[in-house]
Amino acid sequence: MIDCIIVDDEQHAIDLLKEHIDKVHFLRLVGTSTNPVKGLAMIADLKPGLVFLDVQMPNLSGLEMLKLIGNDCHVIMTTAYKEYALEGFEHAVVDYLLKPISFLRFLKAVNRLWIIHNSIRPANEQDYYVFVKTEQKGKLLKIDSRRITYIESLSNYATIHMDDQRKITAYLKLRELIEHLSPMGFVRIHKSFIISLSHITAIEGNLVRILNETQPVTIGEAYKKDFFELINAKLLSLPPDNSMNRDDSF
Known part of the structure; x- marks a missing residue:
């Protein structure tokens, strides 16, 4: 099971990701925030395995948060603007999802993470x-x-x-x-x-x-x-x- 946090200043974007997460058996949502500063504190406190991180947010952008998060967890970037993808991948993000995010594209991204890192959970x-x-x-x-x-x-x-x-x-x-x-x-x-x-x-x-x-x-x-x-x-x-x-x- 991978614990997830969503940080996005738009509630409707959070709601859509919630729906997608609920359909995937190996994901568990543990927190959401529309405030990037509070989201950063939530990540430090809950230590999730995966963060869905919006790029454009007030006060603290997703790319700025990415630098502060470091290697503490995996990150999937979300945004409506494709031009930010290159910088996101320079920080070794798992994937970059363009809004509106379809479930098929979402599943492709999280499956990639699960396949690469499934050794972290010993199988029965x-x-x-x-x-x-x-x-x-x-x-x-x-x-x-x-x-x-x-x-x-x-x-x-x-x-x-x-x-x-x-x-x-x-x-x-x-x-x-x-x-x-x-x-x-x-x-x-x-x-x-x-x-x-x-x-x-x-x-x-x-x-x-x-x-x-x-x-x-x-x-x-x-x-x-x-x-x-x-x-x-x-x-x-x-x-x-x-x-x-x-x-x-x-």
Whole structure:
């Protein structure tokens, strides 16, 4: 569970973020403030894991607050003005959300944080298991998520590939699966594929090689930036020619 604080001088913006947070099982809202000075004191007192921080506020801007917060917590910036993004990322913020913030874009940002830092919360044995509806009516199948290598979309169905090369067909869509599996180390890299980060054996350009699979999985253009941000967070050194196709632009 990640404790969150919202600091924004507009109450309607806070209300929208509250609605989004309530829909995400690993987030818990512990405080809000429309006053940035009081918000700074709240952050120091409650020590949240994540702060949603507006950029433009009276008396103390979000970027000024960011410098005062330092590395005490993770920050997601929120604003209606895209031009502030570069300075925000210079302070290593998790993401930069443009208002009005859709739930899908919000979920993408918080999932990125959860995937990178999920090691801070040791998982119980029970956390590894999921249940899926199979093609057989009324039958639910229990699956150990640690044994899933990747998942492929087939319209309203999904084929779940296991590390023993079994294939399980389930009545699910990828957008439903990724919400539940992302805290377990899964990431969507294509409109048709979700992969397990722990089962990657190699990355070759826009192809990901998966354990026990002969065919690589293609990284979709729309998912490339987020995927390589996750990989670069684990990278010990950058290749001399930056051959991993990093996209540092916003």
